[in-house]
Amino acid sequence: MANLTNLYDVSKCTACRGCQVACKDWNQLPAVIEPFRGNYQTHEDTNADTYTIIKFIEHEDDPAEDVTWNFIKYQCMHCLDPACMKVCPQGAISQTNWGAVIKDYDKCIGCQYCTYACPFEIPKYRKRDDIVTKCTLCYDRVEEGLTPACARTCPTGALQFGDRDELLERAQDRVKFLRANGFPNATIYGKLELGGLNKLYVLTDTPDKFDLPVNPKVPGQITFWQNWVQPYFGWLIPLALAGSAVSFVTTRILAGKHGEHAEGGHE
């Protein structure tokens, strides 16, 4: 089956955040009300009850020119080759035949390995259920013939859903149009990154201007883990489950460049 994906065009997004609310509504996620910190953005990052956020980023390259105010919808990128799936010791993460990377919460044990493996730092630990959550690309809607809640609600047409190849073509045309109309750095994101993402972006500027990793990489240790440790040392897992020191040490090693992660786990 061909891949079905979202195309998100920043040049059409007005940051109304209808998509953010539609996501909470469909997934029945509670509000996580944090005080206003001087930016329209609701949270610094996605969290276990907020699978998608719109980021608001101000730039001023040349004070004589207008400021630019970039908006970008951020959520799981549904990598075509998902590192999270490979590291999951429980096989809780799978990929549908149309490209959604989904989690089986009954299998998830909250070990958070996926959170370290993700190049976009997307999966988030939800303490009250001891699971790790993220955007599901609304596979439960899509498999019933509906479009994802976010794309369904978008008033401007910034978010579309459909066949990846077709959307890729549309994205290429759009980038051409934007380059000819005042955005010389316009580009596609998600076509080649990490071997392709099942979320496509049309950007009006380079990815760094949208807080996206310019050249996302799966952390080296993860590659080591998924290619070597996991297949041969499957016995590590029961140990980890027991909440042993091994788990603690592995977790720290894997934390690598990501720094702090949510506390808790499988105590």
Added chain:
Amino acid sequence: MTNHWIDLKNTDCALIMGSNAAENHPISFKWLTEARDKRGAKIINVDPRFTRTSARSDIYAPLRSGTDIAFMGGMFKYILENKLYHEEYVKYYTNATFLVKDSFDFEDGLFSGYDPNKRSYDTNKWAFETTEDGQYVKDMTMEHPRCVLQLLKKHYERYDIDTVCKITGTPKNKYLQVIKTYAATGDPAKTGTILYAMGTTQHTVGTENVRSFAMLQLLLGNIGRAGGGVNALRGESNVQGSTDWALLFHILPGYLATPEAQKHPTLAAYNQKETPKTGYWVNKPKFLASMLKSYWIKDDPEKSYYYLPKRIDGKNYSHIAMFEAMYNKEIEGLIIWGSNPIVGGPNANKEQAALANLKWMVAVDLWQTETSEFWSYKALDRATDKDEYKIKKPKDIQTEVFFLPACNSYEKAGSVSNSGRWMQYRWQACNPVGESRADLEIAHELTLKIKELYQGSSKPQDEPITHLYWDYGHGAHPDLDKIAQEINGFEVINGKPGAQVANFTKLKDDGTTACGNWIYSGCYPAVTGKPEDYLARRRDNRDVPYEGTKPIGSYLNWSWCWPINRRIIYNRCSATPEGKPWVEDLASIFWNGEKWVGNDIPDFGATKAPSDPGGTDAFIMRPEGVGCIYSKCNEGPFPEHYEPWESPVANILNSQSFNPVVVEWEPDKRGTPDKYPIIGTTYRVSEHWQSGVMTRMQPWLAELMPDVFVEMSEELAKEKGIRNGDNVIIMSTRGDIKAVACVTKRFKPHNVHGKHVHQIGVLWHFGFNGYATGDPANRLTPHIGDGNTMIPEYKAWLCDVRRA
């Protein structure tokens, strides 16, 4: 809107000014985005700060709040001097060719006929020159020094680019870019649309601001055409409907003036004084007589006219005036219905004190609002101990408050009229929660109860109630179809309803027809028993073009729109004087040799040929048949720049300190720049709605915008030692509030007369109830209104700010 939402896709250029369309009317950007993609349209945004709308626009130009007329005036001058106007359109469809009497004059910000004591004008001084038999004298060359076009040129001579930019603070290059881009729509092959909202109207010169948009659109030939128009984006789903239905004190349903006791003692006197000699309003007596019949079906209109309440002549009953009256204990009781003035009203501290002077108040709303709980401890909490209005403790407030829970739009059926005048029926989705009820049911039961109390009375003064015709079925749920049928109108036979009328052209002034609101006549033209008899229920989403033309997004069989399902009003202007479309691809209506046909309902005599007398009188509602570049607003025939009531600078165009015709309610509360040097303004965000009652109670929406914040420039923040995210206090002569600082590159100090003038903006959605709470920004705003409508000047006032 003269046009409608979908029509935005037909534009070549959109000027968004006084509106944050992307944030507050997200759907507008669906269509504007389409215009940009398919037609290469340009989007221009003029706003004191860089908003989400600016982020999606091609050109952004800042301006200081309250200087729109200066901005427009410079555009007029440039367009006239460079002959960029649509000459043929201006000549035939506007009053640019009319000669004005020489009693018209202008000096130092004042037109002739000004009475400083009354703060008003003798508008007869501005009359047009007429011949002995009452015809307007015109100069079709538009060269006569007293023709409107030349007077316009003369008036705006002073508005050169440098002067304008000194006033507005707009960088010159940006200003020129805006003018040139928008003026390009003067090309007959192009159209431009203006989108505005409360950023335009909420000023002491609000009406003149809108007037200046109308003038610009007439000059460029953009009215009545697909992709054009002056488009008011209504801030609430049914603002258009409620205005059509006499939300405002000065009008009856359908924009008929409310009668005044001395001026209009009888129906005959009303008709004589209010009916023009020419133009479609000659039918006014039919509309009023039919409305009276719909209220009192058994009485002659001459008699039932006495039942209508009359205003005291010249007295103002607008929002500010009413609250001033409550404050002065002239009003005892108040029914406050879906309104939350201690969050949304200007000078909210005073309005709260005014409520405390009432004997009783009935609040009808979905939730307990700040207003319905104005007497509570939390309502009396303040950011500082400055207390301008001596707000008391709960125990000192004697007002008896009743609360009636209303249900929301999904819990009831009925129509709303959107900004494009589309009357769209909505079906009920679920049952109301608890004891809550539809507004209509509350009104219905209230009326039935009142009628019951008066039953059997034979006193003549009780007749307005005992005779009131109220036949909407039995029980607590009024029959919506019966109401809609009465709105549409029917024949009256022996004091009883007869057949439906087709539309308002069938209404009579002799008491043989009844019609609730003439502009809605035609929405229910026949009763056959089908749901779609009520045309607002139609849902045909095909945009079928007229033979041989391209579709223009009219969707004529989707719902219904007033008047008579006409999607773009004044659409005679969409064709040349000879009756051909200006642009083939966007043909609205055109003359086919026998009649007017096309993709819309003609706003013109269906068979009146272009060559007939009056065949180019495109503005059928106007006595002169043309659009008004020159008109009679209270301030004068041409908008002149006046500074806001509270301004940090003096006016460099004239020596008037503010709009010469506005009423000053509280001269002692006028803030001065020595103490309050910063311009304050209020606005909304996508995530909250109006006074926040419906959104602050919703956790998911509260999460999106959890606190009241104040946007300010990095420069101002630095001067005041404020960091992003700090709590700050904002002060005006009316009160103080607390807010969180949003220090941003998107707000820049304005360069006015060579010095930096700071402006800040506060969200006005907040109050003490709900998941997202904060101080109401309107504790800062003044009790001063526009010179025509009295809309409060929420958008430009003076304040200061400090760290909390």
